[in-house]
Structures are given as C-alpha cells and as structure tokens.
Amino acid sequence: xxxxxxxxxxxxxxxxxxxxxxxxxxxxxxxxxxxxxxxxxxxxxxxxxxxxxxxxxxxxxxxxxxxxxxxxxxxxxxxxxxxxxxxxxxxxxxxxxxxxxxxxxxxxxxxxxxxxxxxxxxxxxxxxxxxxxxxxxxxxxxxxxxxxxxxxxxxxxxxxxxxxxxxxxxxxx
Numbered sequence: 001x002x003x004x005x006x007x008x009x010x011x012x013x014x015x016x017x018x019x020x021x022x023x024x025x026x027x028x029x030x031x032x033x034x035x036x037x038x039x040x041x042x043x044x045x046x047x048x049x050x051x052x053x054x055x056x057x058x059x060x061x062x063x064x065x066x067x068x069x070x071x072x073x074x075x076x077x078x079x080x081x082x083x084x085x086x087x088x089x090x091x092x093x094x095x096x097x098x099x100x101x102x103x104x105x106x107x108x109x110x111x112x113x114x115x116x117x118x119x120x121x122x123x124x125x126x127x128x129x130x131x132x133x134x135x136x137x138x139x140x141x142x143x144x145x146x147x148x149x150x151x152x153x154x155x156x157x158x159x160x161x162x163x164x165x166x167x168x169x170x171x172x173x
Contacts, residue, residue, distance in 0.1 A: 064109035097131070
C-alpha cells in the first residue's frame with residue numbers, strides 16, 4: 001500500500017494525476033485509469049459523473065479537505081474499491097481521538113493559480129476526546145475564464161463550494 005497526503009499523490013511511484021480542468025483529478029497508476037482504478041472516499045465508493053469523465057471520482061473530494069490517499073496496486077477486492085489497476089482510499093481531514101479530555105483541532109489550506117486567477121481555501125475544525133469527535137469543514141474554490149494568446153476561453157470560469165459536518169463515536173474502549 002502506498003500512502004500520500006492529498007496534494008502529494010502524484011509523487012508516488014508509478015502514479016500520475018491527470019487534470020482536465022482546475023477542479024478535476026483523474027488518478028492513473030502504471031498507465032491504467034478511469035474505470036480501471038477504484039476510488040473510495042471515507043469508505044464510500046465514488047463513480048464519475050457526466051459524460052466522458054467530466055466529473056471523475058476525485059472531483060467530489062476537494063484537495064484542501066483531503067488528509068491522505070492510500071493506493072493499493074493491482075487487482076483489488078470489492079471492499080477496497082474495484083479496479084484492475086488498483087484501488088485508492090481517500091480520507092477527509094478530521095481530528096484524531098485524543099487522550100485527556102476534549103482537545104480543539106484546526107486545519108487551514110489555501111491555493112492559487114495564475115492562468116485563470118483562481119483561488120481556493122479550505123478549513124476544517126473540531127473537538128475530539130478519547131471516545132468522541134465532532135468536526136466541520138468548508139471549502140471554496142473560484143476562478144475566472146481562462147486567458148490565452150488567442151483570447152478568452154468562455155465559459156471556463158468555475159466555482160465550487162463544499163461543506164461537511166461529522167461526528168464519530170469510538171466504542172472499542
């Protein structure tokens with residue numbers, strides 16, 4: 001199993017992340033991609049939306065809210081995300097259970113791009129104890145129309161907002 005933080009997945013051996021837009025990431029492992037790579041985000045199997053992989057599975061997981069991605073090379077079991085090329089398990093950022101009472105937790109992420117004057121920001125915050133955790137997350141990404149030497153590509157502007165709230169209860173203690 002190969003593990004990387006959300007933005008460093010492409011640095012894993014044999015892995016590429018193909019981008020067909022500012023919000024999309026198509027995972028490729030040793031030349032296999034698309035339906036040949038199973039993708040799960042926090043245990044939920046993700047499939048593409050729209051024709052021609054317009055919204056690939058990782059489209060539903062903003063980079064600023066991802067903690068890590070674990071890649072299992074080769075044919076994977078159904079529970080690991082089905083795929084001939086392997087399976088990817090992504091995990092959202094959230095507080096770890098902690099000893100010694102409730103502990104606050106905060107994670108902030110930001111990004112910028114110049115070709116479309118795009119920007120992104122993400123924040124996750126929460127509280128965690130030995131047995132419980134409560135957290136929320138917010139992500140916003142925006143960009144203008146793509147500018148090239150031939151003019152403005154219209155429409156190529158984008159906006160994406162993601163919000164989440166979660167609660168965890170650990171019963172093994």
